[in-house]
Amino acid sequence: SSAGGKNYWFREFGRKIVGVGRNYREHAAELGNAVPTKPVLFLKPPSAYVVQGQSIKIPMGCTSLHHEVELGVVIQKGGADIPENQAMDYIGGYVLALDMTARDFQQEAKTKGLPWALAKGFDTSCAISEFLNRDTIPDPSNVRLWLKVNEDVKQDGNTKDMVFNIPHLISYISQFFSFEPGDLILTGTPSGVGPVKEGDTISAGLADLVSMKIFSHTKR
Amino acid sequence: SSAGGKNYWFREFGRKIVGVGRNYREHAAELGNAVPTKPVLFLKPPSAYVVQGQSIKIPMGCTSLHHEVELGVVIQKGGADIPENQAMDYIGGYVLALDMTARDFQQEAKTKGLPWALAKGFDTSCAISEFLNRDTIPDPSNVRLWLKVNEDVKQDGNTKDMVFNIPHLISYISQFFSFEPGDLILTGTPSGVGPVKEGDTISAGLADLVSMKIFSHTKR
Numbered sequence: 001s002s003a004g005g006k007n008y009w010f011r012e013f014g015r016k017i018v019g020v021g022r023n024y025r026e027h028a029a030e031l032g033n034a035v036p037t038k039p040v041l042f043l044k045p046p047s048a049y050v051v052q053g054q055s056i057k058i059p060m061g062c063t064s065l066h067h068e069v070e071l072g073v074v075i076q077k078g079g080a081d082i083p084e085n086q087a088m089d090y091i092g093g094y095v096l097a098l099d100m101t102a103r104d105f106q107q108e109a110k111t112k113g114l115p116w117a118l119a120k121g122f123d124t125s126c127a128i129s130e131f132l133n134r135d136t137i138p139d140p141s142n143v144r145l146w147l148k149v150n151e152d153v154k155q156d157g158n159t160k161d162m163v164f165n166i167p168h169l170i171s172y173i174s175q176f177f178s179f180e181p182g183d184l185i186l187t188g189t190p191s192g193v194g195p196v197k198e199g200d201t202i203s204a205g206l207a208d209l210v211s212m213k214i215f216s217h218t219k220r
Numbered sequence: 221s222s223a224g225g226k227n228y229w230f231r232e233f234g235r236k237i238v239g240v241g242r243n244y245r246e247h248a249a250e251l252g253n254a255v256p257t258k259p260v261l262f263l264k265p266p267s268a269y270v271v272q273g274q275s276i277k278i279p280m281g282c283t284s285l286h287h288e289v290e291l292g293v294v295i296q297k298g299g300a301d302i303p304e305n306q307a308m309d310y311i312g313g314y315v316l317a318l319d320m321t322a323r324d325f326q327q328e329a330k331t332k333g334l335p336w337a338l339a340k341g342f343d344t345s346c347a348i349s350e351f352l353n354r355d356t357i358p359d360p361s362n363v364r365l366w367l368k369v370n371e372d373v374k375q376d377g378n379t380k381d382m383v384f385n386i387p388h389l390i391s392y393i394s395q396f397f398s399f400e401p402g403d404l405i406l407t408g409t410p411s412g413v414g415p416v417k418e419g420d421t422i423s424a425g426l427a428d429l430v431s432m433k434i435f436s437h438t439k440r
């Protein structure tokens with residue numbers, strides 16, 4: 001399917017979004033977290049998808065919405081218990097993604113030992129660019145990612161700084177969650193996360209391959 | 221769609237499973253948790269579905285798999301910000317469901333302030349009975365739920381003891397997660413949760429409306 005001529009095929013029928021937390025050392029540190037010894041996984045529902053031309057809605061009660069720019073990996077082929085050395089064969093392509101996070105909800109969840117579902121999965125919490133076929137990014141382990149809020153550069157990182165690389169993530173996740181075609185993995189964010197307020201414009205890009213611009217406003 | 225003549229239509233295309241934790245007072249107490257002041261929400265991916273004739277697989281590394289018998293509410297009509305007094309109109313029907321929980325993974329997550337995704341969302345963590353049309357259960361706020369492990373009754377409760385009732389849950393969830401047709405809500409478990417081991421048989425029922433039997437075994 002497409003919107004505005006852009007290809008977002010996996011958005012229409014993909015059933016799972018698996019997020020990876022703390023997958024860049026400097027980002028783990030900036031939030032006061034240790035670098036994990038195994039991937040930290042969370043889920044967003046597909047109802048969280050949003051694309052350029054729509055807007056990011058600050059959920060009710062949230063006073064600290066944060067941006068996290070990430071490389072999204074789109075799964076093309078279903079499977080479970082995927083060996084690392086076959087993992088790349090399961091990838092259909094990539095997207096630039098924003099893992100929007102209600103940081104205040106997340107802080108409350110962390111403190112109380114409660115799920116992250118609301119903090120990570122609210123409507124519009126997963127902004128995605130158009131789909132990039134896998135051939136577009138021959139080496140996903142070395143791609144620049146950047147994000148601006150209005151005119152200010154907030155994040156400027158490179159996927160080479162991931163703690164767990166893409167084949168490891170696919171293999172690890174598939175031991176617990178079987179993959180289906182159209183699933184998305186959010187591979188974690190580099191440092192520089194911070195607040196997005198009512199009326200801000202977020203711009204983000206993946207090398208010179210794709211960029212997007214999206215507005216935020218309060219839900220009510 | 222059907223399997224063995226049974227109707228599981230929502231399993232094939234539903235994209236979201238929203239679980240509600242601590243929604244029965246006695247169950248909150250048995251795990252040492254306070255009764256919540258707002259619903260505790262978590263997510264399972266649709267890859268978690270399993271039905272009678274398949275088996276529940278204890279995930280790798282889990283040493284404390286727990287059963288939780290629940291009433292599942294199947295959404296028929298999409299929507300957001302649904303008022304409580306219209307919520308029942310969004311229901312297509314019900315299922316008997318098992319919210320299988322890796323209690324040890326969950327305990328680690330609670331202690332460390334990490335997501336519940338692995339503890340709640342692993343493959344086979346959402347066992348469901350065949351679909352019951354809404355007309356089958358005129359009053360879902362007063363239905364008996366029971367569960368046996370092998371020959372021993374472990375859970376025997378009634379949906380009248382929910383902390384947050386079904387219209388409240390639908391309305392609350394829809395403020396954050398838009399519903400799509402085929403979504404499932406797991407409405408929480410009565411007290412009596414406990415371990416399921418390799419080779420155990422779980423039997424469960426919803427009043428005299430539906431029952432299911434499912435085996436568990438270690439994944440590897």
Ligand SMILES: [Mg+2]
Pocket residue numbers: 042043115116117262263335336337
């Ligand atoms: Mg979670």
Ligand SMILES: [Mg+2]
Pocket residue numbers: 019020021068070099186188189
């Ligand atoms: Mg992130």
Ligand SMILES: [Mg+2]
Pocket residue numbers: 239240241288290319406408409
């Ligand atoms: Mg439960």
